[in-house]
Amino acid sequence: MYLTVIGTGYVGLVSGTCFAEMGNTVTCVDIDTDKIGNLKKGIIPIYEPGLEQMVKRNVDNKTLHFSTDLASSLKKTNIAFIAVGTPMGEDGAADLQYVLQVASDIGDHMQQKLVIVDKSTVPVGTADKVKAKIKERLDLRKVDIPFEIVSNPEFLKEGDAINDFMKPDRVVIGVESQEAEEQMKSLYAPFFRTQNRMISMDVRSAEMTKYVANAMLATKISFMNEIANICELVGADVNKVRVGIGSDSRIGYSFIYPGSGYGGSCFPKDVKALKRTAQQHGYTPRLIDAVEKVNNDQKFVIANKVIQHFGEDLSNKTFAIWGLAFKPETDDMREAPAIYIIKELVKRGAKIQAYDPKAMHEAKTFYLKDLIDVTYFDSKYEVLKNTDALLLLTEWKEFRSPDFEELKIQLKNPVIFDGRNQYSSLNLSDKGFTYYQIGKR
Ligand code: UDX
Numbered sequence: 547m548y549l550t551v552i553g554t555g556y557v558g559l560v561s562g563t564c565f566a567e568m569g570n571t572v573t574c575v576d577i578d579t580d581k582i583g584n585l586k587k588g589i590i591p592i593y594e595p596g597l598e599q600m601v602k603r604n605v606d607n608k609t610l611h612f613s614t615d616l617a618s619s620l621k622k623t624n625i626a627f628i629a630v631g632t633p634m635g636e637d638g639a640a641d642l643q644y645v646l647q648v649a650s651d652i653g654d655h656m657q658q659k660l661v662i663v664d665k666s667t668v669p670v671g672t673a674d675k676v677k678a679k680i681k682e683r684l685d686l687r688k689v690d691i692p693f694e695i696v697s698n699p700e701f702l703k704e705g706d707a708i709n710d711f712m713k714p715d716r717v718v719i720g721v722e723s724q725e726a727e728e729q730m731k732s733l734y735a736p737f738f739r740t741q742n743r744m745i746s747m748d749v750r751s752a753e754m755t756k757y758v759a760n761a762m763l764a765t766k767i768s769f770m771n772e773i774a775n776i777c778e779l780v781g782a783d784v785n786k787v788r789v790g791i792g793s794d795s796r797i798g799y800s801f802i803y804p805g806s807g808y809g810g811s812c813f814p815k816d817v818k819a820l821k822r823t824a825q826q827h828g829y830t831p832r833l834i835d836a837v838e839k840v841n842n843d844q845k846f847v848i849a850n851k852v853i854q855h856f857g858e859d860l861s862n863k864t865f866a867i868w869g870l871a872f873k874p875e876t877d878d879m880r881e882a883p884a885i886y887i888i889k890e891l892v893k894r895g896a897k898i899q900a901y902d903p904k905a906m907h908e909a910k911t912f913y914l915k916d917l918i919d920v921t922y923f924d925s926k927y928e929v930l931k932n933t934d935a936l937l938l939l940t941e942w943k944e945f946r947s948p949d950f951e952e953l954k955i956q957l958k959n960p961v962i963f964d965g966r967n968q969y970s971s972l973n974l975s976d977k978g979f980t981y982y983q984i985g986k987r
Pocket residue numbers: 700701702703704705760763767800801802803804805806807808809810811812813872873
């Protein structure tokens with residue numbers, strides 16, 4: 547099939563590349579000329595394991611193209627994907643300006659029958675708005691070209707996105723006609739080798755599914771973080787409680803790890819947007835609201851432990867940070883707990899020495915760029931020199947099993963604040979450390 551994917555952000559680039567890998571001819575279109583220029587040279591704007599090689603392979607095979615010219619790309623296209631950003635608007639609702647601009651451009655340039663797929667995360671009812679916008683532009687051109695809007699939300703996890711796309715747990719599509727359904731089914735059939743996991747439904751339910759999936763996962767995390775806080779107070783160990791409840795197959799082990807709160811581009815934005823959608827329809831969500839509040843507070847739990855240990859005034863104290871990204875295997879720092887924790891400590895006079903395997907560029911150039919009290923180091927041991935304590939904030943593999951003797955040599959005090967409970971089973975107090983974690987006194 548001939549596909550156009552509009553928007554070369556995280557979702558568009560991964561989706562376009564994986565469709566090309568399956569033998570489709572894909573053009574990824576973006577209005578950002580620098581980005582497209584770089585992609586043509588094989589320079590990828592994000593870090594995602596396996597993506598760079600896959601882009602290169604498909605560019606060489608001529609199955610993947612990059613362009614700023616939507617009109618020419620649409621000429622041969624059977625299916626066009628809208629994969630532009632839907633950032634959080636001022637009122638918490640998703641901002642649809644980019645999606646609707648693309649809809650308008652499609653209406654201005656489409657020449658033949660087209661299926662238009664919403665891949666961006668968009669609130670319920672957006673497909674109708676996209677449809678109305680395209681119709682409006684076609685009417686202006688005084689042409690009547692048949693088209694259909696399909697909702698096809700993405701469920702990619704950063705750091706594992708290629709795997710998620712190539713071997714999906716499920717592909718959800720919201721369709722109106724059987725013809726569009728068949729077309730989407732044949733596009734995705736090669737991705738299901740053993741079992742067909744296509745789930746078809748109406749458009750509004752598909753739009754809703756994406757938000758509900760993320761809100762459900764965020765709820766599991768906030769629930770466990772709240773339980774962790776209670777465990778500390780009552781003298782229980784949340785790590786044991788987690789295993790105890792996870793063994794019930796109705797609950798399951800995944801997404802019940804307590805920590806410093808969820809971050810990233812999806813959960814915070816989607817929980818807020820779902821709340822906003824409910825409010826716009828006259829419903830006051832209580833549980834979703836609580837999920838968000840618990841998460842906002844959870845980001846400060848580790849900072850509060852530091853303050854309890856060292857006192858309110860942290861001037862003359864320097865802390866080593868292991869991990870800045872919101873989770874491992876990504877350079878993404880959007881809504882990362884590290885931002886909040888570091889700012890809180892700096893506000894109280896502390897100096898910060900930070901190391902992250904991939905996210906330091908993001909931190910230096912954007913998220914922490916105004917903080918002169920943060921310095922960056924190239925290795926996990928170097929960053930410890932002359933610091934008063936270590937804070938582990940992202941559970942990168944390289945932090946899982948460090949040389950604790952080396953830690954003791956480098957740190958001024960053998961104190962570890964573990965925001966991801968990576969060392970909870972290691973009995974660090976026997977090794978001479980003062981060890982703080984989430985959900986255990
Ligand atoms: C998420 C969804 O998983 C994905 O399906 C959707 O398309 C986009 O949003 P992502 O944001 O990449 O993906 O990250 P994910 O791996 O789901 O983790 C989200 C956050 O939850 C991270 O901050 C992570 O540290 C936190 N988390 C996850 C926990 O605190 N505890 C857990 O048990 C699991």
